[in-house]
Amino acid sequence: MSTFEKRNIISMRDFTKDEILHVLEVAKVMDEEPSKYAHALEGKILATLFFEPSTRTRLSFESAMLRLGGGTMGFADPGSSSSKKGESLSDSIKIVESYADVIAMRHPVEGSARLASEIADIPILNAGDGSNQHPSQTFLDLYTIQQEKGTLEGLKVGFMGDLKYGRTVHSLANALGQFGCELLFVSPKGLEMPSDSLEELARMGGKFKEFENFEEAKGDLDILYVTRIQRERFGDDLDYDKVREGYNISKKFLEGCSPDLRILHPLPRVDELSAEVDETPHALYFRQAANGIPTRMALIALVMGMVS
Amino acid sequence: MSTFEKRNIISMRDFTKDEILHVLEVAKVMDEEPSKYAHALEGKILATLFFEPSTRTRLSFESAMLRLGGGTMGFADPGSSSSKKGESLSDSIKIVESYADVIAMRHPVEGSARLASEIADIPILNAGDGSNQHPSQTFLDLYTIQQEKGTLEGLKVGFMGDLKYGRTVHSLANALGQFGCELLFVSPKGLEMPSDSLEELARMGGKFKEFENFEEAKGDLDILYVTRIQRERFGDDLDYDKVREGYNISKKFLEGCSPDLRILHPLPRVDELSAEVDETPHALYFRQAANGIPTRMALIALVMGMVS
């Protein structure tokens, strides 16, 4: 396992199974003994460059940095950044790297985080590049599953909703495939997992099945990962309304599931996941969001060389 | 008096007279010995969630937190928050409470701060919920009057301007009524104090009178609290212009007032309070704004259990 110091966190593909497990181990330390690292990054600066707004992700990174004793600065919106004046991303990064010690960046264009990492001498944390990668989300999803189930090995994990455009789904499925999980994909017609994702899963010997509705899949799932289905994906509102019905998780909908089933959702949710589920033992999504802090603390501390 | 630790600051109605006086006492300590608490909240995070912009109030809360040694993060504008994606306030709060230790929140909808406080396990500081409550403003108004006059008991306090929609007026008037002040309300027709506010004052034995112009009221006022009259409240620009004339405080306007009269204004002001008044001994409004810092330091420190 190569050291994490000065590494970039761009894509899950850059990490071996052992490296992933190491990040989760450090996240656990941050979770259980946060005060141990309360001054670890004193005097250091995280720049949050959000060329596309994402309040939750930005605040999660900033909170993680503050919990490590560091300072933060940045922008929440492209509207107030120099890129509006026509500046190239490359120039923006070259300048900000002389102001900060680590950058968390979100950008609407796929591959932009990789480009930034090739330019900058300081670590880049990809906070989402278009529909491509959002690795800190995948790390926190994995951490949440591991903490809840005690392992990542051999679980039965369902994915439900828009599996075509769901960036978090693709890299989480890929990672869980590596850990020998059995994957069940439930999606409406036209929003299935992309064929290249499935082929890759097959190549690595991953077990998976596709379904059009949840009833057939629910069996004894350990985890159900839900994503939002956006109206914009449908040409016709009637089609959307028809689909939505079958992808609206309520208490009734969960009848017959294992009592140990845990539901994850990257949030924000709209109506694909009813608020009445919140009080059931199935709801794990707020815990999942909270796990963003120790996970991002781990990532920042690792690339800054404060833990190894 | 119940402890302040973990309490929410939602509405003045939640506080007894003794509790109000206790907050003002702590504010005085913060004012006179700020360095004593310079590290009190080290490692703690204040989230400022402004679903509606209010630069002054936001910066005042952030400054208070920084003066206590804590860190801050948040958003200044709904434009860059997840609520734009249709997320419920309840979800937003559940997530942010896992990122921060205390939340200062402003929201255009009445009752939203109370709702947030019922959801969150960390303290909520209401920084204004629609036309309803803005308790930290009332605390700083009371602190300012108390510091200037040496007491809150038995003063003669005028309120002038838009008394119908002025949120700060309603809760300040109510609080001063409890302290036995005599209240004089001066407002144009149609912008009088709401009848339910007056009835409540009457029920608690408060002394008050209503006036249509300042001349009759000025007598020996100790305090004059001025609020802005907004053009939008009038259907007709002519009506607005006519009213404005009588509600434009200038040096001339103040002739015949007591030399000890002090003027407060929640700011920002436009033309209801002439800049020439700034150099007179009557002007207390910039001092009032400055008092936002020790008052908010007190509120944060109290609910965080750093002082009792």
Add this chain to the structure above:
Amino acid sequence: MSTFEKRNIISMRDFTKDEILHVLEVAKVMDEEPSKYAHALEGKILATLFFEPSTRTRLSFESAMLRLGGGTMGFADPGSSSSKKGESLSDSIKIVESYADVIAMRHPVEGSARLASEIADIPILNAGDGSNQHPSQTFLDLYTIQQEKGTLEGLKVGFMGDLKYGRTVHSLANALGQFGCELLFVSPKGLEMPSDSLEELARMGGKFKEFENFEEAKGDLDILYVTRIQRERFGDDLDYDKVREGYNISKKFLEGCSPDLRILHPLPRVDELSAEVDETPHALYFRQAANGIPTRMALIALVMGMVS
């Protein structure tokens, strides 16, 4: 030399040659021994009031403050400030000065920083007031030249691009004139240095010449300072396109220049300075941007009385 404590940084005209050199000396200390001042401003607050967006400048000031151990707060955009409600600049400043210890302010109106400094009791750092002054930029330009060339005396410095509206050009040229540099101005017709700037240079005995194209000027330049030519300055797109060709710095363009020529640019650049120049030894503009940190650390530390 008068002390810097409590001084405002509004215009280069407020500083003698000796004072300028002193700021650069302190900047060098901040550059070489940043850790020496890592806690210098603990507990102090910088307010960044950007009534006009400028991400680079704002982040540079915030980074400088964080590097000195202080805290920051402010706004990036007039959209979320009280000035939208019609508040006067004077009122905004009077209030913020009671929240912070030093203010860095950018405003679209010339003279606004001076006005603010006359109102505030805390130091004002002008981060750009309209087309007028941007002194921290001039200090960092001077620091960059001095560090690279070992001196500010007697250099041969070219300025190229829009010299009429280029705020940074005017004050840098003026300062370099004081240090006995020879100045060469290269600009398209209609965008020449303003005649009052040239007259002032002449009065102080400065040496300068004007050119319409770079070929005649390049001789043995030590420094070339490039600024952007904006399309908006031309009534006709054809004129703009014609001009742009001659003002587009590429490797080829630089043939025949001294190998010791160094290029500066206040950034952001668009296409007036080709990315291929970045890898040449001529490129000094990213170093220049990085020098914003020690220079602004020096300015903040000086006006806060932490160094003398």
